[in-house]
Amino acid sequence: MELRNFLIRAADIYRFLVRVLKEFFLPPYEWKEILRQCYQVGNKSLFLIGFTAFIAGVVFTRQSRPSLASFGAESWLPSLVSQAVVRSLGPLITGLICAGKLGSNIGAELGSMQVSEQIDAMEVSGTRPFSYLVVSRVTATTLMLPLLVVFADVIALLGSFLMVNFINKTSFQLYFYEVSINVTYLDVFSSLVKSAFFGFAIGLVGSYAGYHSGKGTTGVGKAANSAVVISMILIFVIDLISLQFTNLFR
Amino acid sequence: MKIAAFPSYPIRRDDSAEVMASIRNLKKSFGDREVLKGVNLDLYKTENLVILGRSGTGKSVLIKCIVGLINPDSGTINVLGREVFSLNPKELNDLRLQIGFSFQGSALYDSMTVRENLEFPLRRNLGIHDRDELHKMVITALEDVGLAHTINQMPAELSGGMRKRVGIARTLILRPKIMLYDEPTSGLDPITAIEINELILSMREKYKMSSIIITHDISSAKHTSDRIVALIDGQSRLEGTFEELKHTKDPDLEPFFNY
Numbered sequence: 447m448e449l450r451n452f453l454i455r456a457a458d459i460y461r462f463l464v465r466v467l468k469e470f471f472l473p474p475y476e477w478k479e480i481l482r483q484c485y486q487v488g489n490k491s492l493f494l495i496g497f498t499a500f501i502a503g504v505v506f507t508r509q510s511r512p513s514l515a516s517f518g519a520e521s522w523l524p525s526l527v528s529q530a531v532v533r534s535l536g537p538l539i540t541g542l543i544c545a546g547k548l549g550s551n552i553g554a555e556l557g558s559m560q561v562s563e564q565i566d567a568m569e570v571s572g573t574r575p576f577s578y579l580v581v582s583r584v585t586a587t588t589l590m591l592p593l594l595v596v597f598a599d600v601i602a603l604l605g606s607f608l609m610v611n612f613i614n615k616t617s618f619q620l621y622f623y624e625v626s627i628n629v630t631y632l633d634v635f636s637s638l639v640k641s642a643f644f645g646f647a648i649g650l651v652g653s654y655a656g657y658h659s660g661k662g663t664t665g666v667g668k669a670a671n672s673a674v675v676i677s678m679i680l681i682f683v684i685d686l687i688s689l690q691f692t693n694l695f696r
Numbered sequence: 697m698k699i700a701a702f703p704s705y706p707i708r709r710d711d712s713a714e715v716m717a718s719i720r721n722l723k724k725s726f727g728d729r730e731v732l733k734g735v736n737l738d739l740y741k742t743e744n745l746v747i748l749g750r751s752g753t754g755k756s757v758l759i760k761c762i763v764g765l766i767n768p769d770s771g772t773i774n775v776l777g778r779e780v781f782s783l784n785p786k787e788l789n790d791l792r793l794q795i796g797f798s799f800q801g802s803a804l805y806d807s808m809t810v811r812e813n814l815e816f817p818l819r820r821n822l823g824i825h826d827r828d829e830l831h832k833m834v835i836t837a838l839e840d841v842g843l844a845h846t847i848n849q850m851p852a853e854l855s856g857g858m859r860k861r862v863g864i865a866r867t868l869i870l871r872p873k874i875m876l877y878d879e880p881t882s883g884l885d886p887i888t889a890i891e892i893n894e895l896i897l898s899m900r901e902k903y904k905m906s907s908i909i910i911t912h913d914i915s916s917a918k919h920t921s922d923r924i925v926a927l928i929d930g931q932s933r934l935e936g937t938f939e940e941l942k943h944t945k946d947p948d949l950e951p952f953f954n955y
Contacts, residue, residue, distance in 0.1 A: 474820075559805075567803035567863075570763045571870065572789040573820045 462654050466584055469577045476582045483586030491594055495543050499598035501603030502539055505528065511613065521612070524624035527606045532633045533671060536599040541644035544591060545583055545677035549652040552583055553673030556656025557666035565657070580657060584649035591645030592638040595676060599637075640688040649679040709783070713740040716874055716906040717762065724757055731757050732768065739874065739906050744896070746917045748910045748952065758927065759876045762771075762908070763795055764788050776873060793821055796872035800879040802863035802900045804851035811847045813865050814838070817846035820915035821870065835864040840902070843896060851913040857888035861895065865901035868899060875899070875907040893919040914952050 507527055514520050556579060559565050568575035607621045651671040659669035711771055717739040724732040731754040739745050749755050760766040762773055764780050773780040797931055805813050814834045818824045826832070838844040841861040853858060860880060867875065880896060881889035893916050900907060909920050918938050926934040926941065928948040934941060942953045 562801055562806070563803040566760075566765055567797070567799055567805075569765060570792050570795070570797040571817045571821065571867070572792040573817055574789070578820075581767045695727055 450627035454577060457688055458658070459654055461667070462657070464651060465576065466581060466653075469581050470585065472577070474574075474577070476578055479578055479582040480585050482588075483582050484590050485584050487544075487590040487596065490551065491540075491547055492597070493616065495540055495594055495598050496601045497532065498539055499536065499602040500605040502535055503531065504609045507606040507609040511610075521624075523610060524606075524621050525602065525628040528603060528625040528629050529633065531599050531602045531606070532629050534685070536602055537595050537637050537641045537644065538681070539602075540595045540598045540627065541648070541681040541685075542678060544587070544645070545648050545681055546674055548587060549648050549673040549677040550670040552587075552600075552604045552652030553638060553655040553659075554666055554670040556580075556583075556653060557659030557669035559665075560657060560659045561661060561666055565645065580653040583653055584646060587645040587649035588642050589645070591641040591648070595637060596662075597639040630680060632692065636688060636692040636695075637645055640684065643684045643688070644681050647684060648677045651680065698713055698945070699760050702803050713743070716741055716776060717741070717775045717876075717908070719758075719762070720770075720772045720774075722758070722761060722768050722773065724754070724768045726763065731930055732761075732771075735771070735927065735930070735932045737932050739908055742904050742905055743922045744900060744907045744909060744920050746911060746921035746924045747927050748911060748914070748917050748924050748949075750912060750948075754930050755912075755927055756878055759797070759878055759908060759910055762876060763792055763797055772774060793870055794873045796867035796870065796875040798860070798867050798875065798877045798880060800882060802851070802859040804859055804863055804866070806851045808851075809817065809847070810838070810843075810849050810851070810854075810862055810922075812860065813851070813884075817866065817870055833869060837869040838862075840868065840899065841865045856887075857884050857891065857896050860884070860892055864895065868903065871903060873905060875905045876882065877907060877909040877911075879911055879913075881911065881913045886915075889913065889916060890919070892916075896920050912952075 507523065510526055511520065512524055513525060514526065556565070559579070565579065567574050568578065603622075603625060607616070607618065610616050610621060611618075655669040655673040655676070659665045715738050719735055719737050722732050723730070724736040730772070735754075735758055737745070737747075747755050747758065756809050757766055761768050762775060762780065764783070775791060776794055778787070780788070780791070783791060804810075806818065808816065810887075811834055814837055815830050818830055818833060824830055834847065835844055838847060841864055843858060843861050843865070845855060846858060846862065854862065864880075867944055868900065877896065880892050882893065896907065896909065897920060899905065907920075909916070911917055921938055924934075924936060924938055924941055926946070926949050928934075928946075934944060934946055934949060941949065944953070
């Protein structure tokens with residue numbers, strides 16, 4: 447019975463994914479709603495991502511420095527931090543924060559719309575709620591995650607520079623010159639593509655959970671919870687696949 | 697007394713009346729639970745048909761089947777000459793534009809103001825984007841329900857009765873030919889319930905719509921119905937006017953009239 451339920455759910459998610467991809471290319475395009483959702487995604491997450499990335503940059507630098515110093519390789523610090531931040535830390539921090547903040551928000555918002563029959567009301571008035579509610583949110587998270595990752599990377603590196611500068615006086619130009627020569631186009635490109643997939647997964651899972659929310663407040667709570675948990679798991683899975691794939695080009 | 701016991705239904709009140717919607721032998725189960733066990737009914741032009749029944753007898757499932765929100769297991773639903781379950785998504789969408797649905801809980805979009813709620817179907821379905829035209833249509837619809845002053849308020853700021861009225865205005869703004877009301881007076885005080893009943897009657901007068909009103913409120917059934925179909929245990933068991941049914945000896949229906 448458990449396996450049967452799992453397979454039914456998997457088939458349901460697959461159909462949902464296909465419907466999202468299909469409606470993504472079908473007019474009418476919800477430009478205004480997509481822009482509104484992009485603003486919401488950015489606005490809701492910017493401060494938290496910036497704050498967390500800054501702390502992560504400071505802490506990572508502080509903790510890595512003694513190990514490098516024991517080899518007399520402190521000058522490699524910008525290289526180590528920049529590669530760690532751009533390849534993994536930035537996308538992962540951003541993805542996990544967005545999974546928590548946006549995933550739960552989308553799941554709860556659509557869940558409560560489902561419970562209060564607002565989605566049915568859109569459906570019966572012929573307003574194609576799937577395109578308006580789901581496709582716009584999935585598009586917004588997919589577009590905004592890479593931008594948020596760039597923001598997180600810059601803030602984390604800034605935090606790292608301040609830490610380095612606090613311990614050993616280092617010029618801003620020198621630090622970021624070291625960063626720039628150690629980060630490749632492949633690092634940046636793979637990081638952006640990976641984060642777009644993170645965004646797609648967060649939007650898709652949050653929308654699916656909300657759209658198929660159970661009855662009552664418990665249903666909305668479960669929708670928000672499962673949106674966060676499944677998004678986080680997917681983020682680690684995508685990160686792993688992305689690592690294997692990117693290594694083919696290194 | 698002309699009380700018809702199914703399956704001798706349908707009784708035609710007026711043979712010349714145009715049938716707007718027709719349901720035959722509709723069945724629907726959820727898991728092992730059989731909710732609709734063979735519903736038959738016709739809705740005639742400009743009539744108010746009340747579906748009366750206890751909670752949990754499948755009344756809401758029935759009207760959700762009419763607009764294609766729920767797929768029945770068997771049976772047919774013909775609305776405005778079209779079989780609902782043989783339509784493709786585009787055709788179903790077009791049909792839905794001619795059917796208004798007033799939800800039990802109003803289902804107002806709570807992230808939008810009253811104005812945006814009413815503009816939403818106009819912008820998306822009719823492609824109207826001209827501000828003046830939208831404003832005129834929204835004001836007319838809100839004046840119909842006596843709530844023009846709430847235009848810039850959020851749904852959360854409205855009382856239950858006001859939300860019902862705005863929900864009805866949002867539905868009527870597309871000028872549907874058929875209106876479906878799901879428990880229009882549930883959860884309202886008696887005075888507000890009377891106001892909603894009068895609104896249902898006045899909207900029928902003004903826009904010449906046919907309506908199906910789902911209710912367990914006998915007072916609402918008395919005020920709004922031209923004809924009543926009693927839905928008992930998932931079946932359309934009795935049909936007649938309020939006056940005809942109020943003397944029924946049917947053990948499942950009698951308590952409604954003699955509570």
